[in-house]
Amino acid sequence: MRTRTLYFESLGCPKNRVDTEVMLAALLGDGWRMVDDPAAADLIVLNTCAFIEDARKESLDRVFDLHAHRRKDSRLVLAGCLPQLYPDIAAKIPEADLVIGIEDIPHIAALVGDGDPSPQITTDPHFIATARHDRALTLSPYTSYIKIADGCDNRCSYCAIPLIRGAYRERPPRDILDEAQRLIDTGVKELTLIAQDTTAYGRDHDTTLAKLLVKLAKLPGEFRIRVMYLYPSGIDEALLDAFDNPKIIPYFEIPLQHADDTVLKAMRRRYRRRDIDRALNRIIQRFGDRAVIRTTFIAGFPGETAAQFEEMRRFIAGAPLDYIGAFGYSKEENTPAGKLRSHRRDTIAKRLALLQETAQATMEQRLARLVGTTTTVLYEEFDPESALATGRGKHQAPEIDGITILTNLEKERPGDLLTVRLTGRDGIDFTAEVVR
Numbered sequence: 001m002r003t004r005t006l007y008f009e010s011l012g013c014p015k016n017r018v019d020t021e022v023m024l025a026a027l028l029g030d031g032w033r034m035v036d037d038p039a040a041a042d043l044i045v046l047n048t049c050a051f052i053e054d055a056r057k058e059s060l061d062r063v064f065d066l067h068a069h070r071r072k073d074s075r076l077v078l079a080g081c082l083p084q085l086y087p088d089i090a091a092k093i094p095e096a097d098l099v100i101g102i103e104d105i106p107h108i109a110a111l112v113g114d115g116d117p118s119p120q121i122t123t124d125p126h127f128i129a130t131a132r133h134d135r136a137l138t139l140s141p142y143t144s145y146i147k148i149a150d151g152c153d154n155r156c157s158y159c160a161i162p163l164i165r166g167a168y169r170e171r172p173p174r175d176i177l178d179e180a181q182r183l184i185d186t187g188v189k190e191l192t193l194i195a196q197d198t199t200a201y202g203r204d205h206d207t208t209l210a211k212l213l214v215k216l217a218k219l220p221g222e223f224r225i226r227v228m229y230l231y232p233s234g235i236d237e238a239l240l241d242a243f244d245n246p247k248i249i250p251y252f253e254i255p256l257q258h259a260d261d262t263v264l265k266a267m268r269r270r271y272r273r274r275d276i277d278r279a280l281n282r283i284i285q286r287f288g289d290r291a292v293i294r295t296t297f298i299a300g301f302p303g304e305t306a307a308q309f310e311e312m313r314r315f316i317a318g319a320p321l322d323y324i325g326a327f328g329y330s331k332e333e334n335t336p337a338g339k340l341r342s343h344r345r346d347t348i349a350k351r352l353a354l355l356q357e358t359a360q361a362t363m364e365q366r367l368a369r370l371v372g373t374t375t376t377v378l379y380e381e382f383d384p385e386s387a388l389a390t391g392r393g394k395h396q397a398p399e400i401d402g403i404t405i406l407t408n409l410e411k412e413r414p415g416d417l418l419t420v421r422l423t424g425r426d427g428i429d430f431t432a433e434v435v436r
Contacts, residue, residue: 006032007041009066010138011059012049014194014228014399015165016080018147020047021135023079023108028136030109039069043112048082050164052330056082060093067095077112079105081164087121102165103127125151125166131179140380142189142415143398148176148212149195154231156257157268157336158301158329161196168196170204173212177219184221189378189417191216192226192398199234209234210242217247222417224376226397228253233271235279240286249394250287253294254279259315260308263301268336273315284320289369292395294323299355300348301329302340309351313358322366323401323428324359328352363428370395371425377404377432379416393422393430402428409434 006027010020023045028034038044044066048059059082067076078096083089090099100111101121106129111119128150129135137144149170152161180191195201202208209227216225225248230239232254243250258264261272283291297312316324328348332338342348379391389406396402404422412418412434420432 004032004043005035005041006043006045007035007038008045008047009038009062010047011062012047012051012055012081014145014192015147015150015196016047016049017138018129018135018145018194019080019102019105021138022129022133023047023105024136024138025134026106026109027112029134030113038066039071041070041074043075043077044070045077045079045108047080048078050081050085051160052327052332054330056085063093063095075112077108079108083121084125084164085160087123090118101125105129106133126169128169128171130171131175131182137188139398140414141187142378142380143192143392144183144188144190145192145194145398146176146179146183147171147195148193148198148201152196153200154197154270155268157266158298158332158338160332160335163334165196168200170195170201172205173207173215176212177215180216181219181221184219184223187415189223189415190226190392190398191223192228194228196229197231197234198227198229199231199239208238210238213239213242213245213248217242217245223247224249224378224394224417226251228397230254231270232256232279233275235282237282240282244286249292250283250290251292251294251394251397252283253397255296257296257298258301258304258308259297259312260304263304263308263312266303266337267298267301280320289373291320292322293320294325294397294401295321296325296327297355297359298327298329299351300343302337302342304343304351309354313355316355316358316362319362320366321359321362322395324363326352326355326359367425367428370430371422374419374421374435375432377406377418377420379406379409379412379414379418381414391418393420393432396428396430402430404430404432407431407433 008024035041049055075097077098079100083099084101099118102125103122151166151168153168331342375393377391377393382389389409390403393404419435421435422430422432424431
């Protein structure tokens, strides 16, 4: 029997990557073999992103590009967020042979095998990967995301996530602990907890994110824990107490989006500037320079005045923010903000450029303080062609915060957690020497 070949591509966020890993494991378990060229594949799967307009365009462009380079006898599967946002997309994109939404992610092998027309997409998805779902890790053998919840009930006025991922739902603590232990036992050294809002965790199981972290940190093995997507108003003393643990990295990703109260209210964010200041002050008072803070801001939200925009820039210039993502407002249909009068595109573009300039200056100042300090790096990869050994420090989350180049390795191996001294920096990438 001829080997069935598979090309798989994933777009978007870490939450999407977990879904990709579930689909990939299901297909590999069904006998498919991975290839790195879509033109050599019997089956091409694209897991799409639809968060903002640029993401939707990238997903559509990639569908058409993959179709143009596929073999005539191959099949193209369109999966994930784009079909979920547009359940009737199968009729509009004949290039795709099969279109599946979030609810059908664990069933992809059967759907591909049946060869039936695209299934009806469930408009209120409930699927979330659990410990019983196999995953084919795609970051590295030593790093893994753990999706502790999916969906969102915050209902920010600009955000289409509830329309795509559905209502908030979470996994039981025991299920998360089981998956974490299995990953640790296979050699994973960094577990990164993700959700649309990790601070919401526990409301369905009479617990909290803080209590979950305490339990995770007690698992046996050599590993560290990182947490992403913390909602500002959910950062309390109990959570900071949990972070004050050698196995939990004092890395705080807190999407703030703005710093002016009027704009925050229009965004339907459930906090105000005083809450932001309180959260940041608590973190710095507790962890000092050990704390690393990542955030995002939006320029050009509908109704944002020039003065409100400048207030956000002043805040960024004076805040202890290490990594800052700057985005221009994207009008999303069927969201409350999408019904408001938007700024002109050139206005948004000009504000975004200024926001990026301010963010870059703040990041340069903050990241410079790390050079000369000692930290722990997860050694992840050695490239024989370039002879470069790379990993990530505690200050570097997977995929978004750059890498650390290790310069004086001897007998160390990928997968080791190494104590290093950061010796230099180029943008968000660092160099380091192992401390012996």
